[in-house]
Amino acid sequence: MRASLIQIGVDPDETPESRRARAGALVRAHAGADLIVLPELWPMGAFAYDLFAPEAEALDGPTATAMAAAARDADVWLHAGSIVERTADGDLYNTSLVFAPDGQLAATYRKIHRFGFAKGEKELMEAGEQPVTLAALGTTLGLATCYDLRFPELFRLLVDGGAQVLLLPAGWPEKRRAHWTVLAQARAIESQAYVLACGTAGTHAGVPQAGHSMIIAPDGEILAAAEDAEEQVITADLDLAAVAKYRESFPALKDRQL
Numbered sequence: 001m002r003a004s005l006i007q008i009g010v011d012p013d014e015t016p017e018s019r020r021a022r023a024g025a026l027v028r029a030h031a032g033a034d035l036i037v038l039p040e041l042w043p044m045g046a047f048a049y050d051l052f053a054p055e056a057e058a059l060d061g062p063t064a065t066a067m068a069a070a071a072r073d074a075d076v077w078l079h080a081g082s083i084v085e086r087t088a089d090g091d092l093y094n095t096s097l098v099f100a101p102d103g104q105l106a107a108t109y110r111k112i113h114r115f116g117f118a119k120g121e122k123e124l125m126e127a128g129e130q131p132v133t134l135a136a137l138g139t140t141l142g143l144a145t146c147y148d149l150r151f152p153e154l155f156r157l158l159v160d161g162g163a164q165v166l167l168l169p170a171g172w173p174e175k176r177r178a179h180w181t182v183l184a185q186a187r188a189i190e191s192q193a194y195v196l197a198c199g200t201a202g203t204h205a206g207v208p209q210a211g212h213s214m215i216i217a218p219d220g221e222i223l224a225a226a227e228d229a230e231e232q233v234i235t236a237d238l239d240l241a242a243v244a245k246y247r248e249s250f251p252a253l254k255d256r257q258l
C-alpha cells in the first residue's frame with residue numbers, strides 16, 4: 001500500500017479558498033497513491049485562533065466538498081486532515097475527515113485532547129469523546145490529531161480497536177520538534193503499528209511550524225521523512241501483512257498485563 005503525506009504550507013498570505021484549490025490539485029497530482037494524508041486545520045492554520053469561528057464549516061462545507069471531489073478524481077483514500085467543524089447547535093470541533101475513493105465521507109474524528117493551555121482550542125472548541133477506527137485498504141486505520149500524540153492511552157484504545165495504521169494530522173510547532181519525532185516513534189513502537197504523522201509547513205499566527213512529517217514502521221524505523229519545514233510530499237510503501245507478523249514475532253502487545 002502506497003501512502004503519501006502532503007506537508008502543505010500554511011502562511012497568512014494565502015486565503016483558505018486558494019489553499020483548498022491548491023490542496024485539491026496536490027491530491028490529484030499524487031493519484032498513484034492508495035492513501036493520502038493532509039495536516040491538521042490546514043485551511044486556516046492550527047494556531048490561527050481568530051480564524052476558527054469565521055472559517056468554521058459543516059461536514060458538507062467548502063473543505064469537505066473540495067476534498068471529496070479530490071478523493072474521487074484521484075481514486076484514493078484521503079485523510080483530508082482536519083477542519084473547524086460547526087455543528088447545527090453552533091459548537092465548534094477540530095474534526096478530521098476521511099474520504100473513500102468514491103468521495104463518500106467514510107469517517108470523522110473529533111479531536112479529544114484540545115491544545116492551547118487555557119486558551120485556543122480549549123477556549124473555542126468542544127472536546128471529542130469517541131476514539132475512531134475504520135476498516136479500509138484491507139487494514140484498520142486509527143485516527144488521532146496533533147496534541148493527542150502526547151496521550152498514549154488513546155493509542156492503546158485504537159490498538160484495542162484493531163488499528164494497524166495510525167494517522168496523525170498535525171500543526172506541530174517548530175519549538176517542540178524534538179517531542180514530535182520522539183513521541184511519534186514511541187507511538188509506533190509501543191503500538192507495533194505504522195504511524196503516518198503529517199504536519200504543516202510555513203509560519204502562521206507567528207508560529208513557525210515543525211514540518212518534518214514522517215512515515216514510521218511498526219518497529220520504529222522512519223521509512224520516509226520531510227527534511228525540513230518546507231511544503232513537500234513524502235511517500236512510502238507499507239507492507240500491511242507485516243504488521244500481524246511483526247506482532248506475532250515480537251509479542252509485546254500480547255504481553256500486556258494492565
Ligand SMILES: O=C(O)CCC(=O)C(=O)O
Nearest residue numbers: 046115146147171172176
Ligand atoms: O503538543 C504540542 O506541543 C503541540 C500540539 C499542537 O500544536 C496542537 O495540538 O495543535
